[in-house]
Amino acid sequence: MQLEQLVNKFQQKDIKAFETLYGMYSDSMQGVIYNIVRDQDIAQEVMQDVFIKAWNSADSYSAKKGRFFTWLINISRNAAIDKTRSKAFKNSKQNLNSDYFVDIIQTQDSLDDQTDAIGIKKFVTKLADKCKAVIELLYFKGYTQKEASEELDMPIGTIKTRNRNCIKELREMVLG
């Protein structure tokens, strides 16, 4: 329940708690945002805005509605998508790379100094194509199960089972 206390403190405008949560999630948010905007500087900028927004609207988070991480990731996706819709962004990025997160992870050099980097690289290399799309849509793009089922033309039950198996694999890879 340590995380819950941390989030509570954050909601009470405790800067230390804010910094800890930032440390836990900033890379994840930047990764999700980057996967959408595909520009390092813009990703950084959007990621900062996301945490500023989170701090300013901390009251609006409720544990009953979902995980804090999930709340943050929702803000991040929305902010990133908003960014891609902005005129300035459209002008500078005519052709977005259509690669999945998998390609991003595989080409990351900065991951080498991270403990889990090897596990995750191994994971995505081995990752079956059927997993790539599901993870991409559900975690990086924020599709609902219904939206993902329509996008991939699969029954919702299949999405659930497939996703579970893919995440199971990931867990074995990074958590041992």
Place this chain on the structure above:
Amino acid sequence: MTKEEYIESGLLELYVAGALSDKENQEVYAAMQKYPEVLQEVLDIETAIVKLTAAASPKPSKFLFNTIKEKLGLKSDGAKVVMLDKPKSNWMKYSGWAAAIILGAGLLWQFNTNGDLETQLQTVEVKKDVLEAEIEAAKTNLREANAFIKTIQNRDILTVPLGGQAVSPSSYAQVYWDKKTNTVYLDASGLPEPPEGKVYQFWSLTLNPLTPTDMGVIENFSGDENKIFKIENPNDSQAFGITLEPEGGSPGPTLEQLYTLGVVENAS
């Protein structure tokens, strides 16, 4: 659903993704509260997703926190953050005491000030009374002066100069007699201040034989500014005199102390 069914359903993975409906989210949350195994499963899924998504980050991001703090106008120094947090109670305590002391001092000051103000108010009220009295006196003086001017402007007025006598040759006085109203105005400004214990007494005289009639002592000679006194005179006066008498006056004039004397010229 049992806890095993929850874990195997794939709902928990979707829960972390944020892909469930509000209703499903609440159900999962309730199951997490109920079953520690479900909670642990969610935590494990979350950890894996945190790591996966972080792996897609092109650059480290930790160093950007200071920028965020600056943008939010928060203190960038970690030590200051602690200070904000911990000594809060001390700060509250001290500020409370400070407020109490300031309030107490303020009340004391106000009490003293109030006392001072009351004293000042009393002083001012006394001054006001004095001033009102002075104004009243001045008005009276003015009225008298105006009446006097009117009287002496009257051509029916009889003017009787009183000259200094042996005891005080430099003294003089003037009587203005309005026979119609039986009033005299005595201008005694040419008389010296009477010595202590003595008063001037005004006399109406008829000659042959010399008969004095008391017209009263001049009270408050020193206090009267213009030294003009209005006196009733029903007598058929032939002369007027002023003597110096003991306080309270005398039944007859002390002629050795006759200061001024004047005869009514056209006495009929």
